Amino acid sequence: MTDARIRTRHSEERETTDERGRLDCPECGGHVITDEAQGETVCSDCGLVVEADSVDRGPEWRAFDAKEKNQKSRVGAPTTNTMHDKGLSTNIDWRDKDAYGKSLSSRQRQKMQRLRKWNERFRTRDSKERNLKQALGEIDRMASALGLPENVREMASVIYRRALDEDLLPGRSIEGVSTACVYAAARQAGVPRSLDEIADVSRVEKSEVARTYRYVVRELNLEVKPADPESYVPRFASSLDLSDEAEHRARALLQNAKEKGVHSGKSPVGLAAAAVYAAALLTNEKTTQAAVSEVADISEVTIRNRYHELLEAEESLGLA
Numbered sequence: 001m002t003d004a005r006i007r008t009r010h011s012e013e014r015e016t017t018d019e020r021g022r023l024d025c026p027e028c029g030g031h032v033i034t035d036e037a038q039g040e041t042v043c044s045d046c047g048l049v050v051e052a053d054s055v056d057r058g059p060e061w062r063a064f065d066a067k068e069k070n071q072k073s074r075v076g077a078p079t080t081n082t083m084h085d086k087g088l089s090t091n092i093d094w095r096d097k098d099a100y101g102k103s104l105s106s107r108q109r110q111k112m113q114r115l116r117k118w119n120e121r122f123r124t125r126d127s128k129e130r131n132l133k134q135a136l137g138e139i140d141r142m143a144s145a146l147g148l149p150e151n152v153r154e155m156a157s158v159i160y161r162r163a164l165d166e167d168l169l170p171g172r173s174i175e176g177v178s179t180a181c182v183y184a185a186a187r188q189a190g191v192p193r194s195l196d197e198i199a200d201v202s203r204v205e206k207s208e209v210a211r212t213y214r215y216v217v218r219e220l221n222l223e224v225k226p227a228d229p230e231s232y233v234p235r236f237a238s239s240l241d242l243s244d245e246a247e248h249r250a251r252a253l254l255q256n257a258k259e260k261g262v263h264s265g266k267s268p269v270g271l272a273a274a275a276v277y278a279a280a281l282l283t284n285e286k287t288t289q290a291a292v293s294e295v296a297d298i299s300e301v302t303i304r305n306r307y308h309e310l311l312e313a314e315e316s317l318g319l320a
Contacts, residue, residue, distance in 0.1 A: 025050065081157040082140060084132040089123050092116045128164065131174060135160050138178040138203075145201040146193050148186055156185035159220065168219055172212055175203040180213040184224055192227040194269045196297045229254050229263060232272035232296070239295045240287055242280055249279035253310045260313040266306065273298050274306030 025032055030045030041051035063069035079086040092115055096104045104112065124130045136157055143153045159181040163169060169177055179202040186193050199206035217224055230251055237247040253275040257263050263271055273296035280287040289300045296303075 080154065081161065082136055082153050084129050084136055085123060090119060092119050131169070132161070132164060135164075135174050135178045138175055139182055142179065142182050142198075142201045146182070146186070146197065148182070148191060148193075149189075152182070152185045152189045152191060155189060156181040159184055159216070159222070162220055163216055166219065168216065172215075173204060173208075176208050176212040177216065179204060179209045180216045183209065183213050184217060184222055187224050187227055188222070190228075190231055192231055192268075194232075194297060200297075227268040229257075229268040229271040229275065232269060233276060236272060236276045236292070236295055240276065240280070240291060242276065242285055242287070243283065246276070246279045246283045246285050249282055250275040253278055253314060257310055257313045260316060262309050262313045266309075267298070267302070269296055270298050270302040270306045271310070272296065274303050274310055277303055278307050278310055 024030065025043035025046060025048055027048050028043065028046045030043045032041055032050055033044050034041050039053055040049055042049050079088065092112065094116075096109045096112060098104060124133055139156045139160065140153060143156065156178075160178060163177055163181070179198060183193070183195070183198045186198075195206060195210060199209055202209060216222070233247055233250045233254070237250065250272075254263070254271060257271065257275075273292050276296075277287065277289060277292045280292075289303050292298075292303055293300045
């Protein structure tokens, strides 16, 4: 086909496009359809190939339902409150290797080091962002040490952001407020940790954590319910390698204690530890007060006192 005929063909194609944007066949004026499988645009009447090798702008994968399509969509990582910039900035890997895993030359390593330095400077624009970056790093470190799930880290980060926005930090350390946020988030999410456990992974004293926690809860009007002793049972039972039967027995002991009002004014950690110890004895599983004390981070005297109270509550309900 000569150049003149090609130009004529293209002009005819432009002329045969109607006002609605529909392309008509330049030969017969028939309806033109797109064959996505072959990547061609052809006339449905005469079979003329109007366009060939069209670019497929869709994904290379297949999805069989809406859920699978959403899971495979490429829109980047979701934003998260656990990072001071919500994950929208660029991260430069600390390893001096390219995309193929090959080590960079000395000149390239120097260049990447300069880029990392300036990237860190640009990520924190002011003192507020520097404060937030340090605090969220502390929250992630403590949550990891305590084995808390991702939703607790997210919740603790949101609480800290609220405290920062409402100017609650002056006069208090970043570590203290961060620890208080982790403690509050764990209790709100139903996976509480004792104050002693929190203080063990924190950089501040237990008294400061408790004082800052009360202040943050009061100023932000957080709805934090009293810790349920039953929420500690699965973790203690798992650490002591107890059976499901012992765990269910411990829950039953705590439920009986609630009905009798024995739990009022008592430490939920002490009650949970005593229930686990009593359940282990009732199901003939070997454990000691010392082992339970170490797992729950509570004294053996407390376990013995709560142990007798739980058994008395169950006996009174049995007699009734």
